[in-house]
Amino acid sequence: MRVTRTTPRRRSPLGRRTLLAAAGAVLGLLGLTVTVPSTATAAPQAPASATSDNPELHWMGSTVAAHEGEGAPPAPGSASLAETVPGMDVSHYQGAIDWAGAYGAGARFVYMKATEGTTYQDPNFSANYTGSYNAGFIRGAYHFANPNSSSGTAQADFFAAHGGGWSADGKTLPPMLDIEYGSSSTCWGLSQAAMRTWVTDFVNEMHAKTGRWVTIYTTTDWWTQCTGNSGDYGANNPLFIARYASAPGTLPAGWGFYTFWQFADSGTFPGDQDVFNGPMSGLQNLANNT
Structure with missing residues (x-):
């Protein structure tokens, strides 16, 4: 729909x-x-639909609702939220964030936008990265992909150099690739084969740069249309599924379970509402690469 x-x-x-x-x-x-x-x-004004190439108008899920709609989020205490850890994702759109307040409300992890393409850096990234760490969050950085502007390798290099690194401090999640609907075309003008090559180049370059397999944020609909529902990444790359509904639904091929789920674009915490699929100890293990 x-x-x-x-x-x-x-x-x-x-x-x-x-x-x-x-x-x-x-x-x-x-x-x-x-x-x-x-x-x-x-x-900047956020568009009613994903038609802008302006990186200031892009964030995790900025194109999802326009393409896939929104349903009712899971009710607190529902089965789909059992044994999960609450969290959120943010960008400069949230402005100055009350990190202590968000942590006090129950959020324990956060992903934040760092880069896009090979030129754009989110202006609030440094403040968000430091503020979340000081408040006790386990946090990670994400890169918004523009596959039609440059290669996966080039964008991975830019991301790794501007916030996409990883350290074994127990507080840093693996870097993440946000890949979703294009502004001028659903698949950014790439064929399914070309898109698979782009994703593989990004994933492999980030692994070479950081020693971590990146988390992949996407939707099942986009992944099916634009990669041919490739099952090549489930063995290594954690899945961050986006679906604004009461359950995560069918997952892309290759992934038997999701690691993170973005289930609503507003709610208790600043930014989008997310959960980690497991207990706090599992989230800590992911951060520690164990």
């Missing part, structure tokens, strides 16, 4: 300058004038 989300959660409200300009138009009809003062550039 494909529906367009009419009220995206990250869409900024009308700014003061926009409201004054509208008022000026009305007063102009009455023969009056109004002066609109100059202001700083407004925050």
